[in-house]
Amino acid sequence: MNDNSSVIKLEDICFFYPGSNEKVLDHLNLEIKKGDRIGMMAPNGSGKTTLLHTIMGLCKPDSGTITVFGNVLKNEKDFLPVRSKIGLLFQDSDDQLFCPTVLDDVAFGPLNLGFSQHDAIEIARKTLERLGIPSFEQSVTHRLSGGQKRLVALAAVLAMEPEILLLDEPTAGLDNMVQEKLINILNGLDISYFVISHEFDFVKAVTDKIYSMENGRILTDDKIHIHRHEHIHKHGKQPHIHK
Ligand SMILES: Nc1ncnc2c1ncn2[C@@H]1O[C@H](COP(=O)(O)OP(=O)(O)OP(=O)(O)O)[C@@H](O)[C@H]1O
Ligand SMILES: [Mg+2]
The missing domain is CATH 3.40.50.300 (P-loop containing nucleotide triphosphate hydrolases)
Incomplete structure (x- = not known):
């Protein structure tokens, strides 16, 4: 190509x-x-x-x-x-995740691609680490929060090392720190x-x-001409950045 x-x-x-x-x-x-x-x-x-x-x-x-x-x-x-x-991240993480634990969910793709159980788990662990969520490994997927599920779904997609990614609202439900991480990951691909x-x-x-x-x-x-609207607001209690 x-x-x-x-x-x-x-x-x-x-x-x-x-x-x-x-x-x-x-x-x-x-x-x-x-x-x-x-x-x-x-x-x-x-x-x-x-x-x-x-x-x-x-x-x-x-x-x-x-x-x-x-x-x-x-x-x-x-x-x-x-x-x-093609790695599709579904808009609804519940459409993506169906295994009992997070590790199973993320290893599912590599296993399906023909990797051995050992290698698939290794890939899954590395991917969870890359997304900063190695501690989720043994979590029961359906008990995670919406944002946590989103991250696991993203791990499941990335673990397959797709040639192209189709991401359907990847930041929905993610906090600012995790969004920053996602920005870095995407920019590094x-x-x-x-x-x-x-x-x-x-x-x-x-x-x-x-x-x-x-x-x-x-x-x-x-x-099209997408443009940004600026708005004013009170200081608030949370630190924030104006660009
Ligand atoms: N399974 C379905 N059966 C019938 N109509 C559907 C189905 N899924 C979506 N639609 C309709 O198709 C249109 C496009 O829906 P779609 O989900 O692709 O929009 P979207 O741009 O992704 O919206 P959003 O930003 O809310 O996710 C909508 O009018 C919706 O009602
Ligand atoms: Mg949609």
């Missing part, structure tokens, strides 16, 4: 949820190339999650072409091999990623371009 090669290409994609007459994706086009770090900011219900699920083959489009790593994907058997190379978020500062810190969605289509950054 050369440096500017296409990793994911969606062409003229239309998608309706079964039984609904709302066209969520309407002749949508999107290309993610090697090295791209793209942010996506768009209103609730505009189809961002549906878009990621379409790339993964979890939503099957009514028309259009999905090409991933140069292969056109049509049926379930085409999507199976690419799913392990040398893979492409596409990250959905409603937090401008986060998106700006980790991406090179910001897209939006409207009427079932992508608006690229030459078509």
Whole structure:
């Protein structure tokens, strides 16, 4: 693959949820190339999650072409091999995590990729350490807080060493310190990623371009002008930074 090669290409994609007459994706086009770090900011219900699920083959489009790593994907058997190379962080961590303990959840991906039990656990431990949560190892996943689950879900995705990351609101529920850690991790990766978020500062810190969605289509950054609103407020008790 050369440096500017296409990793994911969606062409003229239309998608309706079964039984609904709302066209969520309407002749949508999107290309993610090697090295791209793209942010996506768009209103609730505009189809961002549906878009990621379409790339993964979890939503099957009514028309259009999905090409991933140069292969056109049509049926379930085409999507199976690419799913392990694309790391999707689900918007809802409960969709991602299903094992009894955190270590099992994070080791699940590497095990599925064919690593031995020993190696999968080793990879899982290293990934938890990298995210600063080695102490969660034996925790019961479903008893963790929302933010803690989010981190474990991220560990589960990163443990698979995907070739591209699709992150659906990764900072939702994360405190500032953990968000900073996530920013450092993302900025230290040398893979492409596409990250959905409603937090401008986060998106700006980790991406090179910001897209939006409207009427079932992508608006690229030459078509939108995202801007920041400043506001005034009382001093408050918590320390904070103005930039
Ligand atoms: N399983 C489903 N069945 C029917 N309609 C759905 C389903 N999931 C989503 N939709 C509809 O599709 C549209 C797009 O939803 P989607 O979840 O992709 O939006 P989103 O941009 O990710 O929103 P948010 O910012 O709230 O996460 C919405 O109108 C939603 O009601
Ligand atoms: Mg969503």
